[in-house]
Amino acid sequence: MDNKEEKNYLVKCDSSLPDNHKLDEQISKHSEKKSSSTEEVDSSSNQKLSLVTQIKTHSQGKRYYCDLCEASYSRKANLMIHIRSHSGEEKTYLCEICGSSFSHKSSLVKHTRIHTGEKPYMCDFCHSSFALRANLVVHKRTHTGVKPYSCEQCGSSFNHRSHKTRHMRTHTGEKPYSCEICRVSFSEKTNLTVHLRRHNGLKPYVCNVCSCTFADMSNLTVHMRTHTGLKPYSCGVCGFCFLQKSHLMAHMKTHKREKLFTCEVCSSCFCQKSKLDAHMQMHALEDKKYSKLDAHMQIHTDEDKKYSKLDTHMQIHAEEDKYSCNVCKSSFPTWSNFVLHMQEHRVEKQYSCVLCNISFDYESEFNVHMGTHE
Structure with missing residues (x-):
C-alpha cells in the first residue's frame, strides 16, 4: 500500500518537472532517502518516514508557480522553459545549417536529412x-x-x-x-x-521548347503535348484521342445521346436530322470534288473541252449559284462557304461546355473556351 502511495506522489512530482531527466534525478533522491531510512528504523517507521520525506520534497524550495497548470519549480529558469510548452515555443534543438529549431530531437534528425539528402x-x-x-x-x-x-x-x-x-x-x-x-x-x-x-503575375513554369510560361505545372504539362503530339486520353467507344481529360469527358457525352438518324450510304449515326442532311450532301458532292491533278487530267481526257486560264476563271462565275441554302435561298460559289452558312441555321450546337452550359458550333472554339476553366 505504501508503494502505491509513493507512486502517486511521484506522478505529482513528474507533473512539476520539465523533462524526464529531471524526473530520473528526483526518483533517485526518493530511493536514496528510502534506503537510508531502512537502516535506521524498523519496517513500520520506515514507511511513515518515506511518506513524510516525499511530502517535504514536494513542499520545500518551490517558489515559482505556473499560472496555467499550477506546476511549481525551485528555479525560475525551469519555470520559463515550462511556460514555453503552453505557448508552443519550446524548441531547444537547433539546426546548425539553417538555424531552424525543433521541440524534439527526432524532428531535428528528420529535418537534417533535407540538407544531407539522406534517404534511409x-x-x-x-x-x-x-x-x-x-x-x-x-x-x-x-x-x-x-x-x-x-x-x-x-x-x-x-x-x-x-x-x-x-x-x-x-x-x-x-x-x-x-x-x-x-x-x-x-x-x-x-x-x-x-x-x-x-x-502577382508569377509564372514559374517555363516551356523548354518555345519559352512560354505558366502559373500552374498542369498547364505546362498540357502545353508540352502540343509539341510532342501526345494525346493520352482515349475514347473507349470510338478510339478518338484528346489532349485533356475534360475534352474526353465532353466527348463521351456524345456517345450517351440516342442517335436516331442513320446514313444509308456509310451507316454513320446522328442525333439530329439536320446533321444527317448536311452529311448526305457531302456524299452527293464527293464525285464533284477534284484535286488539282484531277482537274488537270480532265483537260487531257476531254478533248472537246480545252480550257484556258480565262475559261477556268469564267467557270467560277458560271458556278456562283451552284450551292443554294434550302432555308433562306442564299447561294454560294464554294461548298465550304455553303457549309459554314448552314451552321447558322442549326438549332442545337454540337459542342457544349459541361461546366457553364455554353455551346459552340466548332470544336476549335470549344477547346479555347475549355482552357478558360483550367
Missing part, C-alpha cells in the same frame, strides 16, 4: 528511397493496392489520409483556403497558390 528508408518493390518512414509506408500502398481510408458517404477509398480529407470537401462543400485579395475560396491549398499567381 528503401522500398522493397521498386527500390525507391525516402527520408521519412511514413512516406515509405504510403508509397508501398501504390504496390499493394491497400487503401485504408474510406469515404463514409460514397465508399471511395484512398491510400493517404490527406487524400480522403480533400475528397470529403466535395461532399461538404468546405473551402477553407481563401484569397485575401479577392476573397475567392478553394478546397485545396495548391489551388489557392496557383490563384495567387494570377494576382
